Amino acid sequence: MTAGLVVLGATGDLTARYVLPGLARVEPLVDGGLRLVGVANDDLDDDGFRALVREKVAGHADGRVDPAVGALVDRAVWVHGDVTDPATLSAAIAACEVSDADPLVVYLALPHVLFLPVVHALAEVDLPSGVRVVVEKPFGEDLAGAVELNAALARLLPEDQIFRVDHFLAKQTVLNLLGLRFANRILEPLWTSTDVASVDIVFDETVDAQSRASYYDRSGALRDMVQNHLLQLLTYVAMEPPTSMAPADLASRKADVLKAVRTPDRESVARWTRRGRYTAGEVDGRAVDGYTDAPGVDADRGIETYAEVTLHVDTWRWSGVPFRLRTGKALSADRREIVVRFRDVPLHVFDGPAPVRNELRLQLDPDRMSLDLNVNGIDDPFKLETVTLDTELARQDPTPYGQLLLAVIDGDTRLSARATEAEEGWRIVEPILAAWADGAVPLEEYPAGSDGPS
Known part of the structure; x- marks a missing residue:
């Protein structure tokens, strides 16, 4: 199965400590042709992002990178830009090169204050039907913030395509x-x-x-x-x-x-x-x-x-x-x-x-x-x-x-x-x-x- 993973905030602490190491042993994904796209405002290129991914994956896999994971790293792509800009998000989704029906994950590995602006920006993007949006905790700063974020997400996608993840x-x-x-x-x-x-x-x-x-x-x-x-x-x-x-x-x-x-x-x-x-x-x-x-x-x-x-x-x-x-x-x-x-x-x-x-x-x-x-x-x-x-x-x-x-x-x-x-x-x-x-x-x-x- 071909799939795309767009990580917003790809140079952040959450991505480095958890998301990228999580790819170390997910052969069902990487063997199927997962396409990884990193997005942030850092001055990186494809090679720099690939080096970062390889370092974090290897650090979680006792220094060894499985050949299939190595192939995932080799085809990773970097998109430089503002994560709240619809043009940046459109470019990142296009870089995944997946069909409309294939799974495409947009992972908000970001400070929670950016969740709502990113969701509003995604509303201006032509999203494929197979898209899923992942939001890390905290889900808002208070009850009013959670209600506002949930309402924005509900306008964007059906509930079964929204993932408020909790690794616990x-x-x-x-x-x-x-x-x-x-x-x-x-x-x-x-x-x-x-x-x-x-x-x-x-x-x-x-x-x-x-x-x-x-x-x-x-x-x-x-x-x-x-x-x-x-x-x-x-x-x-x-x-x-x-x-x-x-x-x-x-x-x-x-x-x-x-x-x-x-x-x-x-x-x-x-x-x-x-x-x-x-x-x-x-x-x-x-x-x-x-x-x-x-x-x-x-x-x-x-x-x-x-x-x-x-x-x-x-x-x-x-x-x-x-x-x-x-x-x-x-x-x-x-x-x-x-x-x-x-x-x-x-x-x-x-x-x-x-x-x-x-x-x-x-x-x-x-x-x-x-x-x-x-x-x-x-x-x-x-x-x-x-x-x-x-x-x-x-x-x-x-x-x-x-x-x-x-x-x-x-x-x-x-x-x-x-x-x-x-x-x-x-x-x-x-x-x-x-x-x-x-x-x-x-x-x-x-x-x-x-x-x-x-």
Whole structure:
């Protein structure tokens, strides 16, 4: 199959770190004659762009470039120009040299402030029928911005040709949530408030925000991670069983979860949320300056590098179960996992301490799954000890971004968010942002390399 991939912002950080490395192991694409076109205002030519692509792909493939990927690189094309100019976009699409019905992906690997101008420019271009438009998060800066962007996209293309991608949904462990829940009779009957005490969705990072400080200081942890990534993970944990794995069925179930999340008011924000910002410290033996010392940071903005939010999903299945979403930068350890904590047994009949709660842990990076169980002790069979059943899941190949690119080319929207999901995410987060801005929750400080606010 012939296909075209136009990357707008082809010299940017997102392209270098994720999009181009995602091409390293996507043989179904490159073998079929994928045509790569890079677009930006940088002073490059075809050879310069090809060298950049080869470097990024090789860096993700242990220095080796598969011959098929090498052929993809050799036919890559550079288009110099303004990504918001219809003439530039027309030239980039023409450079793909695909037929009207072939898949053609326009990937907006750009700062989110350019999304709307690019969409308006695309509306003035003669687009082929097989075009798909990919938008990276964040989908707007607030609810009004998300509604405006979605309206512009809807005027441009049908919803099934719009991809609001979230690479978290392409992670192997996240996808395994669907198999665990909906293909195992033993687990799904316990997946309710009757047996589940709480759910944690955690994405702690040792990396600091210094290299992205100028962007991060206009975003913060709540916008950057919770509004999109962690809320998407919440939908997979809490959704009702779909009637099929078809894109429309999955999207409907995910949207139902977000619609059921209770809108936070000021009182609940004060009770159920925390925010923090790291100060100078040491992470893994590396000295880290305080966040406010990073270039481009305005301390008076009060931007958080740590966010913790407890949400409630008001459905029969989940009534009363707290879902804690937490993320932070410059913390002591990378911890990226979903933890389902089951309720205590109704009566403790064994000698000694009460049994620990059963916990199912789904680690996102590396991909692992573990379950804590209580068993009879070796020394005294009438006392308990805890064992952990643990398995490492097969390493994903291709990478999550490779999976996304394959899905977009195939027209499969299951790894992206629908318009409703993006807007509901902002409906949940906006009251928290407003209450924080109004001082309802103090901005705590924590040393880099610690476990976060005390």
